[in-house]
Amino acid sequence: MELKRGTDGEKGFEKVFAFLRERLLAGSLKPGDRLISERELATLLGVSRPIVREALRALTVLGIVEIRDRIGTVVTRPDVSVLNDFFTFALAQQADMLDDVMQARVAIECQAIRLACERANIADFERLQRALAKIGETIDEADAGGLADFDFHRAIVVASHSETLTVLHSSMAGLLTHSHRSRRELVQAFPSMKTYLIDDHRRIFEAIIARDPERADATLRKHFAIGDEYRRRAVVGDVDKTSASG
């Protein structure tokens, strides 16, 4: 990595950032710790306060520290929001990335569901069941339905008890909700989707209950594939109730 040893060579910002990074990585600065004040840091490193603020702000957007007004700067546990921001920006500038992100989402979820089969506990099962029920109840509503769909999938990832997977998954949350919602809007055009949505999710749920990773993965994968298929058909205007297309 480009972890330059920061004795003196760097410019102001780099110096402060490297200084803090070292402590952070070495563990001498742990979550919960309060940093010394901006002024002290400035004099300590021989830079001006604005520079210190730049470094602190940088760490803030990275979710490493939190600047509390009139309190001080404290080290926080790494947060998701960074990835969220990143994906948000990245996506805005490359719309074609959306399909890519969906692939990543599939990757995360399929791995999560395998872990979920091993690690899920009663609470996870209950959460999944509730989400499943909600999907059935909101099948005709685009907004609520999309949310229920999203909740179910999130419940899968949560059940994996893997923080990293959860973080990655939720970092794509913004995009996923869009996707889920638009999928629900397709329900109007594709009545057959209702069965697909309900049955698929139920089958996925059952596979987790059965603690069968292979089946769960395969079912989930198929679920995504069918969703893609519907979306493709929607694009070409091939609706199953032979209505007019755009």
Next chain:
Amino acid sequence: MELKRGTDGEKGFEKVFAFLRERLLAGSLKPGDRLISERELATLLGVSRPIVREALRALTVLGIVEIRDRIGTVVTRPDVSVLNDFFTFALAQQADMLDDVMQARVAIECQAIRLACERANIADFERLQRALAKIGETIDEADAGGLADFDFHRAIVVASHSETLTVLHSSMAGLLTHSHRSRRELVQAFPSMKTYLIDDHRRIFEAIIARDPERADATLRKHFAIGDEYRRRAVVGDVDKTSASG
């Protein structure tokens, strides 16, 4: 999202950040564009220059813009380094996260290999083949061997032609190299690993050549599982040449 409409309410930093974020997300600021100068931005938004710098610095660490000394600030294509930084920091503070990250790595790679089966071209095949050969050549070297191993796996992800997967994968590169290297050190203790390493990678390669996603995924997954198994046995000192354990 917390995309507050930034007319005036926010504090200085938020105001500038929100202002730029809007342009970035709306697409009026595209990669390659040069922002107006810090001074102009400051007067335009009614804040001081240090504040503007904070916002620009924040965007910099997010990999959205690049501040070029004495040139100006330009919008860049979203970069991996953010995720790299994030994972680096996150991992430093939660060592237990490493296993989690490995799970994410498996997720990414298994998805990537499926895509690779569909999308890989001749160049990808050749890259894989070269990496495979390298693995055979460097089987007795810890460093070079670890690198060759890593290259092969990266080649898989590259062959998926999915930028997001590639980004995610390489963001975990730092950790993966460690993992690959320590695995190679195990080779000393487990002579049987040589066969495992070479044969497994070859089987993976063949599955991609055959363009069989299911087989490729399954083989890769098994590959990881066996690696885990070796690592577990190493921890408990169960070496296959009945040598002394630590």
Next chain:
DNA sequence: GTCAGCATACTGGTCTGACCAAGATCAGAC
């Protein structure tokens, strides 16, 4: 002795204005 209340030191949040070094630009010399 205890506790409320206020003064003060300290913190982040921000601004102003200034200086430096070097790329960018354009006028003027050739």
Next chain:
DNA sequence: GTCTGATCTTGGTCAGACCAGTATGCTGAC
């Protein structure tokens, strides 16, 4: 028309200042 150099502009940084609240501790009342 081209080349060169002064000037403008840009980022990089600093110093010092003010504000608004927090935290602390001292003081005085009880």
